[in-house]
Amino acid sequence: MLGEAVRARRLELDVSQEKLAEMVNVHRNYVGKIERGEQNLTIETLVRFAETFKCRPSDLLSEAGL
Numbered sequence: 001m002l003g004e005a006v007r008a009r010r011l012e013l014d015v016s017q018e019k020l021a022e023m024v025n026v027h028r029n030y031v032g033k034i035e036r037g038e039q040n041l042t043i044e045t046l047v048r049f050a051e052t053f054k055c056r057p058s059d060l061l062s063e064a065g066l
Contacts (some may be wrong), residue, residue, distance in 0.1 A: 001062075001064055001065075002034070002039050002041060002046075002060065002061070002066065003034045003035040003036060003037045003038075004037075004064065005060050005061075005063035005064040006031070006034055006035055006036070006049060006060070007052045008063070009049075009055075009063075010031075010035075012017040015054070017031040017035070018031075019050070023050055023052045024045070024048045024052050025048065026045065026048075030047070035043040039066055043057075046060065046061075
C-alpha cells in the first residue's frame with residue numbers, strides 16, 4: 001500500500017505527520033488519510049512527497065508493491 005511506503009519514509013526522516021504536511025504543502029489530515037489508505041494521492045502530490053523524501057516517485061510506488 002502506498003500509504004505504508006509514505007509512513008515508512010516519514011518515520012525514516014523522524015518527522016511528525018504535521019511536519020511532513022508542512023513540507024509537502026498539504027493538510028495534516030491528508031497525510032494521515034494517505035497513511036491509513038483512506039485517501040489516494042494525485043500524481044502531483046506523489047511527486048511532492050518523492051521530492052521531500054529525496055527519491056523518485058517510482059521508488060515510492062515500488063516500495064508499495066505497485
